[in-house]
Amino acid sequence: MTAPAADAPDRKADIDAFARRHKFRWTEALPWAAAIACYFTFENYHALGAQIFATILFALSLDLLIGYAGIITLGHAAFFGVGAYAAGIMAANGFHEPLSGLVIAALAAGIAGFASGAIVLRTSGLTLLMQTLVVAALLQELANKWTSVTGGSDGLLGMKIDPVFGVFRFDLFGNTAYIYCLAVLFLGWLAARNLICSPFGRSLTGIRENAARMRAIGAPVERRKIIIYTISAALAGVSGALIAQTTALVGLGALSLGRSGELLIMLIIGGIGRLYGAFIGVPLYMIAQDRFAAVDPVFWYFWIGLFMIFDGVFARGGALGVIARRRGGSPPQ
Amino acid sequence: MADFIPIAVSILFHGLAMAMVLYLISVGLSVTMGLMGFVNLAHGAFAMAGGYVLIILMKKQGWPYGLALAAAVVICMLASLVLERLLYRRLYGGDELDQVLMTMGLIFVSVGGATFLFGPVAQSLDPPAMLRGQIHILGRDFPTYRSFLILCGALLVTALWLGLERTRFGAQVRASVDNLRMAQTLGINTSKLFAIAFALGSGLAALGGGLGAELLSVGPTYALDNLVYCLIVVSVGGLGSIRGPFAAALLVGVTDTAFKYLAPELGAFFIYALTMAILLWRPRGLFGTAS
Structure with missing residues (x-):
């Protein structure tokens, strides 16, 4: 990497390209334009849309960690x-303001992330995978047994x-929920984007690589x-609070391995470490699930499973990975 | 204090039976993870397949227990060989996340396929008359089937240990776990070795699923339901070893039984906390060799 003086112009081009990658490109407006267009074209699906947005935020927080x-x-x-x-316990016990609910949820999840992270991040590989899994399992058991506060298995x-x-009441059709989420x-996306473009974010990539x-x-x-x-835990907490507030229901499933696994699947399908994988994988998975799982869950499991096998073996790197390769292009940032 | 001993014996007995099943369905996972560094989350699907083949052959075809069990193992080994050559092999040494996606996909296919073929309700095993009822040992009655399970488990553990320590194939496996490149350099055909180890592991899982059908009921979500315990056994035991998962299975089986019996309000809390503590103390597991 030590370039002699003769290469100076090339290096300048490299540095310019590196500096420019933080600038907004027009393609980055596409998800938002699509989201606004969908508000007017799919009026009957606002509730689903709200869930998708909240889950994208969740997947985005996971991408910060994994990607x-x-x-x-x-x-x-x-x-x-x-x-x-x-957010749910607050709302069920007389504190009904939604925005402060999000803040409390972010704080609670952030504290949980800090406390568990300080312990489990000493390990790596399979051990780390197991430690994170066990932390979630412990919390799920806690929520299951502490029925007086959490409602246990009834939710x-x-x-x-x-x-x-x-002003804006949460309505039955999810109109408010759609815009709110x-x-x-x-x-959340702005914050995540700024974070990964910052020196701190670049150093994270360095840690990932070596x-x-x-x-x-x-x-x-x-x-x-x-x-x-x-930070990632706090973002995930906000996402959980969004779903709790817009569906007015929290169940043990929110803490389950199934939830973690499904999220990981959505993110891998979209593409990891590219910031926009969540914006592709989550809607793809959730819309397909909404269409097919309601009709026949067996059918859904079988075909999404086949799709995942195919995706894992042949379309490595998810949708965005495939697109980048086609354009002769970049590995994840 | 008078009833302490019967309770302790009962917990040990049922814990041991549980441990044997857990060991059988996890040991293959430990070896393949240690050998190929492959996170095969779908390992439990082979155990489920073993259970289904056994039960269906006995119920629908009227095959005797022993023969049906042997057929279940052989069928699952062949199926796993096909899958290994077709899918798994392409991802060796590849990205962990693609492995996770592919094997989770296999789990989903197994859930959907099993529900389609056998319905959503879990199937029950009818052991042959010889293995039903109680057996009288040292002035106490024990369920015959579970005693049989423990005996089989003990024999298999011994056979596996001898196979790994005393045979040429075992030495090749150990060499490849320790240092894959060096093993290849010495002329060990690791591609073949992987395939055989994978098929053996899947066969053992099928055996565990079949033998343990009375303990872990065989339903479509088997692979998902038992995934966490399998992973705990593998990670606590340590990758790539035979005795590690055995020790871990004993620990998990006995403590889990004890807590379900003595303190059901704690649920699985203790097992999770124990796993966390052990992995903090020994990140590579109790007997881990491969990193």
């Missing part, structure tokens, strides 16, 4: 669940949510991992 920091987890639902239960019922800003997702070298150049690897784990 950028290289922390592979099978227990991300832990933080989604903590956020959902935090948390009796939530009441005030209108957003005191979309707005929160937009803010932790030993990052340590050698003086980066506090362990501390940075815990920080991104906490």
Whole structure:
């Protein structure tokens, strides 16, 4: 990488390209344009749309961990669940304001992420996978047994949510929920995008690629991992709170391995480490699930399974990975 | 205090039976993970297939128990060989996440396929008359089938251990777990080795699924339901070893039985906490050799 002086012009081009990658491209407006267009064209599907946006935020938080920091987890639902239960328990006990509910959920999930991250991030590989899985399983058992607060296996019922800003009431058709989730997702995306373009975000990629070298150049690897784990957990908590508030229901499934696994699948289908994988994988999976699983769950499991096998073996890197390869292009950032 | 001993014996007995089943359905996973570094989440699907083949052959075809069990093992081994050559092999040394996606896909296909073929309700095993009822040992009655299970498990563990320690194939497996490149350099055909180890592991899982059908009921979601315990056994035991998963299966089987019996309100809490503590203490598991 030590270029002699003769290569100087080339290096300048490289550096320019590197500096430009933070600039917004017109393609990045596409998901938002599509979301707004769908509001007017699919009026009967606003409730589903809201769920999709909240789940995209959840997948985005997972992408920060897996795609950028290289922390592979099978227990991300832990933080989604903590956020959902935090927002739900507040709303069921007389505190009905939604926005502060999101903040509390982010705090609760962030604290859970910090506390568990400080312990489990000492490990790596399969051990880390197991530790994250076990943390989620422990929390699920806790929610299952602590029925007086969480409602146990019946789920948390009796939530009441005030209108957003005191004006926009959550309606039966999900019109408010659609805009509400979309707005929160937009803010979450902005935050995530800024984060990964920042020096901190670049250092995460460095840690993913080679932790030993990052340590050698003086980066506090362990501390940075815990920080991104906490941030990601908080984002997942917001996503959980969004779903809790817009569906007025929280169940044990929010903390389950199934939830973590399904999310991982959606993200891999879209493409990991490219920021927009979540925006492709989540709608694809959830719309297909909505169409087919309601008709025949057996059929759904079988075909999505076949699709996943095919995807894993032949279309590596998910949809965005395939597109990038076709264009002769870049590995993930 | 007088009833302490009967309770302890009962917990140990049922815990041991559980441990044997857990061991059989996990040991193959440990070896393939240690050998190929492949996260095969769908390993439990072979155990489920074993259980289904056994039950269907006995119920629909009227085959005797022993023969049906042998057929289940052979069928699952052949099926796993086909899958290994067709799918798994393409992802060796590849991206972990693609492996996760592919094997989760296999689980989903197994769930959908089993529901389609055998219906959503779990199937029950009718053991042959010889293995029903109680057996009288040392002044106590024990269920015959579970005693048989423990005996089979003990024999298999011994056979596996001898096979790995004393045979040429076992030595090749151990060499490949320790250092794959060096093993290849020495002329070991690792591609063939992988396929055989994979098929053996799947066969053992099928045997565990069939033998243990009375304990872990055989339903379409088998692979999902037992995934966490399988992974706990493998990670606590340590990858690529034979005795590691055995120790872990004993630990999980006995403690799980004990807590379900003595403190059901705690649920599986203790097992999870124990797993976490052990993995913090020994990140490679109790007997881990491969990293």
